[in-house]
Amino acid sequence: MIWLLRDIDLLTVLLRGATLAFEALLLGGVAYLSAVARPARASAAVEDFSRRGIRMASLGLVASEVAALLASGALLMSGSDLTFKDVMTTSFFRADSFAILFAIAVWICARLRTNKATVAMLPLGLLLLAASVSTSHAAARIDHRFFLTILTAAHHLGTAAWIGAMPYLWISLGRVEGVDEARRLTERYSQMALLGAVTLASAGIGMAWFYVGTWSGLYTTAYGIMLVAKVFLFLAMIALGAGNWFLVRRLANNPEPLLVRLRRVVEAEICIGFLVVLTAASLTAQAPGVDVTAQERLTSREIYVRMHPERPRMSSPPVTALAPPSSLEEAVKDSQFVPTVGSDDTDRAWSEYNHHWAGLIVLIAGLLALLSRHRAMRWARFWPLSFAGLAVFILLRADPENWPLGPRPFWQSFAAPDVLQHRFGALLIVVFAAFECAVQAGKLKARWATYVFPAMCAVGAAMLLTHEHSAKDVKEALLAEMSHTPIALLGITAACSRWLELRLPRSRVATIAGYFWPLCLALVGMILLNYRELA
Amino acid sequence: MRRDTWIDIRRFVAVVAACGIALFAPVMAFAHAVLVESRPGVNSIVSGPEVVVVLKYSSRVDPRHSTLTLLDPDGKVQKVSIEGEPTPGLLSAKLAGLGKGAYVLRWQVLAMDGHITRGKVPFQVK
Numbered sequence: 001m002i003w004l005l006r007d008i009d010l011l012t013v014l015l016r017g018a019t020l021a022f023e024a025l026l027l028g029g030v031a032y033l034s035a036v037a038r039p040a041r042a043s044a045a046v047e048d049f050s051r052r053g054i055r056m057a058s059l060g061l062v063a064s065e066v067a068a069l070l071a072s073g074a075l076l077m078s079g080s081d082l083t084f085k086d087v088m089t090t091s092f093f094r095a096d097s098f099a100i101l102f103a104i105a106v107w108i109c110a111r112l113r114t115n116k117a118t119v120a121m122l123p124l125g126l127l128l129l130a131a132s133v134s135t136s137h138a139a140a141r142i143d144h145r146f147f148l149t150i151l152t153a154a155h156h157l158g159t160a161a162w163i164g165a166m167p168y169l170w171i172s173l174g175r176v177e178g179v180d181e182a183r184r185l186t187e188r189y190s191q192m193a194l195l196g197a198v199t200l201a202s203a204g205i206g207m208a209w210f211y212v213g214t215w216s217g218l219y220t221t222a223y224g225i226m227l228v229a230k231v232f233l234f235l236a237m238i239a240l241g242a243g244n245w246f247l248v249r250r251l252a253n254n255p256e257p258l259l260v261r262l263r264r265v266v267e268a269e270i271c272i273g274f275l276v277v278l279t280a281a282s283l284t285a286q287a288p289g290v291d292v293t294a295q296e297r298l299t300s301r302e303i304y305v306r307m308h309p310e311r312p313r314m315s316s317p318p319v320t321a322l323a324p325p326s327s328l329e330e331a332v333k334d335s336q337f338v339p340t341v342g343s344d345d346t347d348r349a350w351s352e353y354n355h356h357w358a359g360l361i362v363l364i365a366g367l368l369a370l371l372s373r374h375r376a377m378r379w380a381r382f383w384p385l386s387f388a389g390l391a392v393f394i395l396l397r398a399d400p401e402n403w404p405l406g407p408r409p410f411w412q413s414f415a416a417p418d419v420l421q422h423r424f425g426a427l428l429i430v431v432f433a434a435f436e437c438a439v440q441a442g443k444l445k446a447r448w449a450t451y452v453f454p455a456m457c458a459v460g461a462a463m464l465l466t467h468e469h470s471a472k473d474v475k476e477a478l479l480a481e482m483s484h485t486p487i488a489l490l491g492i493t494a495a496c497s498r499w500l501e502l503r504l505p506r507s508r509v510a511t512i513a514g515y516f517w518p519l520c521l522a523l524v525g526m527i528l529l530n531y532r533e534l535a
Numbered sequence: 536m537r538r539d540t541w542i543d544i545r546r547f548v549a550v551v552a553a554c555g556i557a558l559f560a561p562v563m564a565f566a567h568a569v570l571v572e573s574r575p576g577v578n579s580i581v582s583g584p585e586v587v588v589v590l591k592y593s594s595r596v597d598p599r600h601s602t603l604t605l606l607d608p609d610g611k612v613q614k615v616s617i618e619g620e621p622t623p624g625l626l627s628a629k630l631a632g633l634g635k636g637a638y639v640l641r642w643q644v645l646a647m648d649g650h651i652t653r654g655k656v657p658f659q660v661k
Contacts, residue, residue, distance in 0.1 A: 092649025291593035
């Protein structure tokens, strides 16, 4: 029960992320149908698909909203004597219930297929947006509440028009009856996406002004660091989107190959787009930077002391010197109110050693992958083997209080969220190493098998972007986040560049992408080699 | 260029599933309504037996659905009734009959954006 209550806290944030993603898909679908597919006289198949997509997004939104309501209700009741009847009188219950009703109404309209029903989806979508925004940061602000609510609504709308509508374009391009239809759709979508991106960015800048407050807030608070990550992903999307913009202009001259290229780049853009939504979900779990007190902010000096390059630690303290572990139940119970995990210098030296060896392995893997591109160095293509060693290393050393190094039993220790995350990570790495080795050796020729590497990179990066850093004080957690966030961003870049290398037809862009991801791996290794927990 | 409908639905599901996987990764615990200031202060020493509690948060909170509990030196937990939210983001309460010793005031607030935050204010009565 303790474990469950502790994790409901996490679950409610995750469900917020799911509702944001489905909301973007639903509103994006309505925007695509109304502003792209119908005005561009799309074929019945494309229009039909758009409606089906809207229905699926509506159902997804209803499911995630219901789950979010139940989880938030359970969380609220767990720390008080409130009953479910009391929960029903809360503002979030009202807002989420309205969102569910509007999503069901949009589902019905998407099913009816009449002109009136299609037009009705627009006001219903806006009402849904209003319900969603009423549970955003803006709703709880003490000052500038109205203005921030407008900016948040604009931010959501921009996201829907650009990112939410993108999967619809991608699938439409595979269903069009001719190149002319594809060109009409992409041109109209490009205009809508441009407007969406401008709206999203303008509203985002306005919100950052109020929520971060100062330039230093961008690197001294968790909110600021996540915001910088979001801006990086946004710029990556802009770069891909700009490439697509020019491709669309050239579609008339050389349609077939360019259309394939366009679809492949859109795939990468969709991946980054929804990672931006994930980062936004992480941001909703953070207190705005402007609210963070001076004592809980990092100083430039603290950042320099921790981040400046130093020689890696390649020798480990003995396991017997580590702080004795408390009982599992006690540790989880305590974390309900203040999530603290005590650690001394020996524990930190232990962790640094783990990170530095992991960094060395990843650096070697990246360099080998880079070398393997030369004909004379084909042996280096077995670089994924080094990752198997990394998985064993994580399993043995990441959580020394558990089996085989510590007293806590192996299976029981899965109850601790941190341990679960580490073991899941180790399993992912083993799966990845096995697949990628078989792919590189040419033993596994199936197309899907080649996608395991980029998929693992994207999932790993997503996990890292949202990883919970349990530390004794806020600053330690912040410093850990500061070093983990660039790794997540490099992971996403590696995933997208490998994806483009695999999916794009033979071209200069594909070749460049092929050099990009090994470089990202090597950079991840270098960041890990400089990871420190001791000042 | 026209494809089979089933294949396209599968692709859409794949996109949605990929988003799902990305979104269902563990995320940081809530930290929305930040306790900006409190009376009694964290680890402060106050005079009893009556202590006025004022908690100032960074965002608007719902006093009807927020909870205060007091852990006394004997380890007993008692509910503290919230008197109201005199100004947005401010919760007030009164503690009576406090003897000498160490107390912990635990709070759980529901912010107006629907987020729940928990924390504690340890203090001593002289």
